[in-house]
Amino acid sequence: MADSITASATVPIPERVDRRVWVAVFLMLLFALVPLYAWLADDVYVLTYFGRMLIFALAAVGLNLILGFGAMASLGHAMYFGFGAYTVGILSTWGFTNGWLHLSVALVVTVLIAIPVGWIALRTRGMAFIMITLAFAQLFFYVFVSLRAFGGDEGLSLTELSGFGALTGNKYAIYLSLLLTLVLVLWFTHRLVKSRFGLVLRASRHNEPRLNALGTASQPYRLVAYVFSAQICAVAGFFMANLTGFVSPSLMSWLISAEFMVMVLLGGMGTVFGPVIGAAGLLLIEDGLKTVTEHWPLILGPLIVLAVIWLRQGLWGLMAPSGGKAASSADQGDH
Amino acid sequence: MGAAPFEVTGNEPMLLTVDSLVKHYGGLCVTDHVNLSVAQGEIHALIGPNGAGKTTLINQITGAVASDSGRIYLSGQEVTTWSMAKRARAGMSRSYQINALVASFSALENVLLAVQAGRGHNFHFFKPVMQEQQMVQAAHAFLDRVGFGDDRSQRVAALAYGQQRLVEVAMAMATHPRLLLLDEPMAGLGPTESERMIELLDSLRADYGMLLVEHDMQAVFALADRISVLVYGQVLLCDTPANVRVSELVREAYLGDEDLQ
Numbered sequence: 001m002a003d004s005i006t007a008s009a010t011v012p013i014p015e016r017v018d019r020r021v022w023v024a025v026f027l028m029l030l031f032a033l034v035p036l037y038a039w040l041a042d043d044v045y046v047l048t049y050f051g052r053m054l055i056f057a058l059a060a061v062g063l064n065l066i067l068g069f070g071a072m073a074s075l076g077h078a079m080y081f082g083f084g085a086y087t088v089g090i091l092s093t094w095g096f097t098n099g100w101l102h103l104s105v106a107l108v109v110t111v112l113i114a115i116p117v118g119w120i121a122l123r124t125r126g127m128a129f130i131m132i133t134l135a136f137a138q139l140f141f142y143v144f145v146s147l148r149a150f151g152g153d154e155g156l157s158l159t160e161l162s163g164f165g166a167l168t169g170n171k172y173a174i175y176l177s178l179l180l181t182l183v184l185v186l187w188f189t190h191r192l193v194k195s196r197f198g199l200v201l202r203a204s205r206h207n208e209p210r211l212n213a214l215g216t217a218s219q220p221y222r223l224v225a226y227v228f229s230a231q232i233c234a235v236a237g238f239f240m241a242n243l244t245g246f247v248s249p250s251l252m253s254w255l256i257s258a259e260f261m262v263m264v265l266l267g268g269m270g271t272v273f274g275p276v277i278g279a280a281g282l283l284l285i286e287d288g289l290k291t292v293t294e295h296w297p298l299i300l301g302p303l304i305v306l307a308v309i310w311l312r313q314g315l316w317g318l319m320a321p322s323g324g325k326a327a328s329s330a331d332q333g334d335h
Numbered sequence: 336m337g338a339a340p341f342e343v344t345g346n347e348p349m350l351l352t353v354d355s356l357v358k359h360y361g362g363l364c365v366t367d368h369v370n371l372s373v374a375q376g377e378i379h380a381l382i383g384p385n386g387a388g389k390t391t392l393i394n395q396i397t398g399a400v401a402s403d404s405g406r407i408y409l410s411g412q413e414v415t416t417w418s419m420a421k422r423a424r425a426g427m428s429r430s431y432q433i434n435a436l437v438a439s440f441s442a443l444e445n446v447l448l449a450v451q452a453g454r455g456h457n458f459h460f461f462k463p464v465m466q467e468q469q470m471v472q473a474a475h476a477f478l479d480r481v482g483f484g485d486d487r488s489q490r491v492a493a494l495a496y497g498q499q500r501l502v503e504v505a506m507a508m509a510t511h512p513r514l515l516l517l518d519e520p521m522a523g524l525g526p527t528e529s530e531r532m533i534e535l536l537d538s539l540r541a542d543y544g545m546l547l548v549e550h551d552m553q554a555v556f557a558l559a560d561r562i563s564v565l566v567y568g569q570v571l572l573c574d575t576p577a578n579v580r581v582s583e584l585v586r587e588a589y590l591g592d593e594d595l596q
Contacts, residue, residue, distance in 0.1 A: 194463040196451050203437045203448050210435045213397060214452040214510055215423030221457065 020319050024273045027280070031179055035172050047171045051243045053283050054178050055236050060263040060275035061185055062232025066225050067261065068270035069193055071205040072122070075130045075257045076137030080110050080230040082144065082252030084237025089247040090150055092160040099162035103238055110234040111227055118226035122219060134254055144249040155248025162242050169242075178239050182276070185232055190272045192228075201225050205270075233260075266307055268314030277315045348411030350375045350514050350544035351396070356405035358388075358395055358568075365391045367568035368405070373514060373544040378536070380547045380555045383565035384588075389548045390432060392565070393516050396546070397429050398422045409514065423452070428512030430503045432519045432548075438492040442483060442502045445491060446474040449509035477505040481535055497528040504535065508543075515543045521551040533557050556580065564588070 034050045037043070059081055066072040087106035091097075121132040145153045167173040192198050203211050204218040211218045241247050250256075259282070267278020285303065289296035311318050351373040358366035365388040373379045381389055394400035396407055398419035407415045414422050436445050447464055450473045451457055465471060478487060481501045491499055500520065507515055520536065521529050533554050536545070540558075549555050555562060556576050563573040566588045572579060579585055 188461075191461050191463065194465065195461055196457040196459040196464050196467070198460075199444065199448055199451065199464050200457045203440065206437045206439055207435060209399065209419075210431075210437065210506075211448070211452075212419045213399070213423055213429055213435075214449050214506070215420050216448075216452040216457065217418065217420035224458065 019321060020273070020316065023319060024276075027276065028179075028183065035175055038172070044171050047175045048243060051171075051175045051178055051239070053280050054175075054182055055240050055243065056259070056263060056283060057276040057279035058178070058182050058185060058239070059233045059236040059260050060267065060279045061182070061189060061272075062229045062236065063260045064264045064267075064269065064271075064275045065189060065192075065229040065232070066222075067264050068268075068274075069198070069205060070201045070222055070225050072222065072226065073126075073130050073261070074121075074133040074226075074229075075254060075261065076117075076133030076135075077230065077233045077260050078252045078254065078256035079137040079140050080114065080233035081237040081240065081256060081260075082140065082247075082249070083110050083113065084234035084239075085241040085247040085251050086144060086150070086237075087234075088162055088238060088241035089156045089158055092158055092162070093150065093156070097160045097163040097168075099164040099168070102162040103235070106234045106238050107231055110230050114227045114230035115223070118223045118230075122222050122226065134257070137252060137254060137257060141249055141252045141254075144252060151248065153249055155246060155250070158241060158245045158247065161245060162238070169245075171243075174239065174242050178243070181235060181239070185235075186272060186276070193272065197221060197224075202270075262304055264314075266304065266311075266314055268311075268316030271313065271316045274314050274316035281315055347375075348408065349373060350377075350410055351546065352408040352411075353392075353396065354406040354408070356392070356395055356407065357403045358391060358400065359403055365568050366395060366402070369565070369568070369570055371546075371563055371570065371573070373546050375513070375544050376541060377560045378540055378545045378547055378558045380549060380559035380562045381565055382549065382552075382555055382562060387565040388568040389565055390518055393429060393518050393546070393548060396516060397427060423510060423512075426511075426513040427516065428507045428510050428514070429516040430507040430518060430520055432522055434496075434499045434503050436491045436499060436502055436506070439490060441488045442478060442491050442494065442498075442505075443471070443474055443487040445502055446477050446505050446509050447471065449506040450474045450477070453510040474509065477509045478502075480508070481505045482531060496523050497525065500524060500528070500532070504532075508539070513543060515539070515545045516548075517545060518548045519550060520547070521549055521554050529554065 031050060031054065034046060038046050059077065063074065063077050066074060084106045087109060088102050091102055091105060117136050121129055121136070124132055144150070150156045161169045164173070193202065200211065200216055200218065200221045204222055208218050237251065240251065263278035263282050264275050265278070266282055267276065268274025286296065286300060289299050293299070313320065349372040351371070353369055353371040356366050356369045357364070369392060371379070381392070383389055391400060395402045398417060402415065406413055409422070409425055409427060412425070414425060417425070437448065440448070447470060450470050451464065454470065475487070481504050483498065483501045483505060486494060486498070491502055500523065504517070504520060507517070517536070521532055524532060529551060536547070536558055539545070547555070547558065559576050561573060562576055562579045564571045564579065564585050571588055572582055572585055574582070
């Protein structure tokens with residue numbers, strides 16, 4: 001992971017060996033051991049449980065790409081999550097079961113919708129951006145609620161999952177491909193934020209007028225980041241449909257969008273691996289509290305508020321060697 | 336365009352020509368039919384009391400603020416309706432009165448941002464920018480040129496103000512502009528830092544045309560080929576430093592006796 005940065009540059013950037021890299025590797029290894037446990041204990045449910053965690057982690061990583069690195073607070077990303085899931089539901093209802101077809105259609109549909117939605121939403125900033133992304137998500141939420149042919153508001157149980165030959169519907173295969181996808185997306189994000197594109201995206205978060213004054217019109221870069229981010233969420237939705245065998249409009253509700261956002265905030269905005277910690281953390285805390293009391297949201301709410309106030313770089317920042325103050329290194333992110 | 340004491344060679348158009356530019360904020364006329372020009376290799380200083388409209392004029396020239404009327408030409412090409420980014424790509428570059436660096440970036444990253452802005456599109460998603468050897472070396476060269484020290488990978492927010500000021504100028508240079516619009520580069524600098532900044536700008540005069548907004552009269556008289564005096568949005572006078580220095584008009588309107596020995 002240690003890139004040989006600035007080999008011949010006059011001032012080499014000091015390579016910090018961040019202990020958090022080991023935390024990330026350890027956590028991913030734990031996730032990789034889940035199928036082994038499931039196989040030994042003959043307990044497929046754990047695959048669904050941890051698979052759901054990975055799906056949320058994937059979506060949070062996607063949202064973080066624009067929220068954390070580009071300061072675009074979208075409260076509508078559940079929409080793309082839903083597109084991914086409904087693509088599987090609708091196509092298999094129509095009799096198209098090829099898994100690669102499902103994935104391709106999900107990505108294409110997402111691009112076709114994310115470009116105009118992003119183009120409109122990105123003309124605004126801050127609260128207006130939040131509200132416009134929310135409005136679009138609600139629009140599609142009600143569209144899917146009214147689609148009687150696909151279950152309406154009650155959702156749709158899938159008779160057939162995305163077909164991948166002998167692996168179709170195999171929980172182990174779904175889980176492992178999901179884990180692999182998450183690793184690839186994390187690696188992609190890690191490279192992306194350090195690339196020329198990433199430099200522009202991160203600069204747009206802090207000082208957009210300067211960027212424009214330098215001759216780099218920021219809007220196209222922000223739009224491309226938005227589309228990437230939407231696609232990652234769509235892939236997460238594609239996995240959600242296959243893991244649970246069920247799609248419903250509730251996947252697209254604003255509560256899911258908010259959950260993605262909380263995961264990013266809790267894990268660490270603008271860090272590559274933070275959202276994974278945030279997703280795992282939030283779901284574990286939720287489930288832990290649920291076993292204690294049925295009024296668990298009463299406890300969870302204040303907990304999140306405190307976490308966001310105290311942990312400026314989230315749980316990931318808390319683990320930083322310098323105790324969460326390393327805004328610059330966190331901004332770069334390490335995976 | 337008024338008298339142009341600066342020697343204009345042949346019939347080449349001026350690097351920058353501002354023709355009767357106007358800007359109102361409500362009832363207040365902050366830029367009142369301003370005419371101005373900058374030739375290649377010229378340092379044209381723009382002075383005037385606080386609130387005279389100097390920064391607004393820079394913002395109009397760069398496109399950050401839309402003008403109500405008038406025209407702006409860059410090497411004879413009209414750019415009045417162009418976006419800020421397009422003007423920048425055409426060869427205009429500015430520095431800011433108050434540092435406008437990306438605070439969480441290092442000095443090197445800030446200058447890299449400017450270097451890569453001058454090198455085509457940035458839709459390169461996968462290769463770390465620090466591995467783009469040519470660009471990194473170019474960024475280091477600009478930092479060398481402005482005399483920036485060794486803290487190049489530290490966050491600029493943690494740097495001394497004078498150092499940030501140098502990064503500001505390095506960024507303005509790094510997009511390979513023809514015209515530099517410098518908004519009070521001496522602001523906030525100590526005496527020795529000011530001396531160095533004057534030397535730096537003097538060493539750049541061969542490569543750029545410069546419009547220099549500055550309050551530091553020592554710097555203005557040391558550097559300027561021509562001086563325009565802006566008062567209440569109007570160009571009161573445009574002349575050589577020697578003539579501006581003895582002008583009663585300017586003395587009354589702005590300078591005050593103590594500023595001129």
